Amino acid sequence: MGERKGQNHYYPPDFNPVKHGSLNGYHKTHPLRERARKLSQGILIIRFEMPYNIWCDGCKNHIGMGVRYNAEKKKVGNYYTTPIYRFKMKCHLCVNYIEMQTDPATCDYVIVTGGSRKEERWDMAENEQIITTGNEWAGN
Template sequence: MGERKVLNKYFPPDFDPAWVPKGKRSKVMNIRMMLPFSVQCKTCGEFMYAGKKFNSRCEIVEGDTYLGLRKYRFYVKCSVCCAEIAFKTDPQKADYELEAGATRNFESWKLNRKQEEEAAKAREDEDKDSIKALENRALDSKIEMDILDALDEIKAINQRHRKVDPLHSLLLRDKERAAAAAAAAG
């Protein structure tokens, strides 16, 4: 009787894998994935939140790379109206870029990151101007002095707390209770 679970196939000694034609494979992959950001469908207005699972189609974006990294495009369908929503990876920003079918909802962390980048760029531009650079250094030294003063205050408070001995406090409390009991009795 033949083996039920065949793990190996017989290959004749004269077998050459180059003779086997390469199988045709679709360039589009079907992937079960979660939506990486919250969107609103342009067709029906449905909100779809980050983490909602979809069966998506994934393809490699031709001719679009970043530092040798390939970009991928994903197609998902709206859960209400089945309109197609397309977005692609953006390795430069470590994020995704919405292309069609929906609008991306506001994300506060994105705004904070943008403001930090703008502040850093403005600071860099100011450093090129010698007067502004001098003002910035004075401001930095003032901030550093304020931080050191606050640190000294914290150290002083900690030093005061270190001087308090809990055992000594218990002994004083016991003496006060004994004195109060003696005064009440006598």
């Protein structure tokens, strides 16, 4: 079956590889299809997974880490030579849009508009657990 993968395309009788270049050129479509509809504006549609728990500002509901969205990805700047990307997605519970962008300085994501981060810090002393100093795992 693997040997047929390269031959599994229909080439119409009026297809000319010199004139059209590829089947996408013949059909006048982009290889990314519908995901590239805003490419002229510098926006690519991607599948984005929420990196942490947030609260939506529109409906005040919780959006859990790992929820996936179709997001618009756009380059908004650079941090030295690392690009900074902004992601715009619609809340699945209301009509509010959430915008997040990468923060290469802290290796994290920052919510620009539409939501707020749900802070969940675990303090071992507050929860009466043993605090390790770091030398217990040395294997002495």
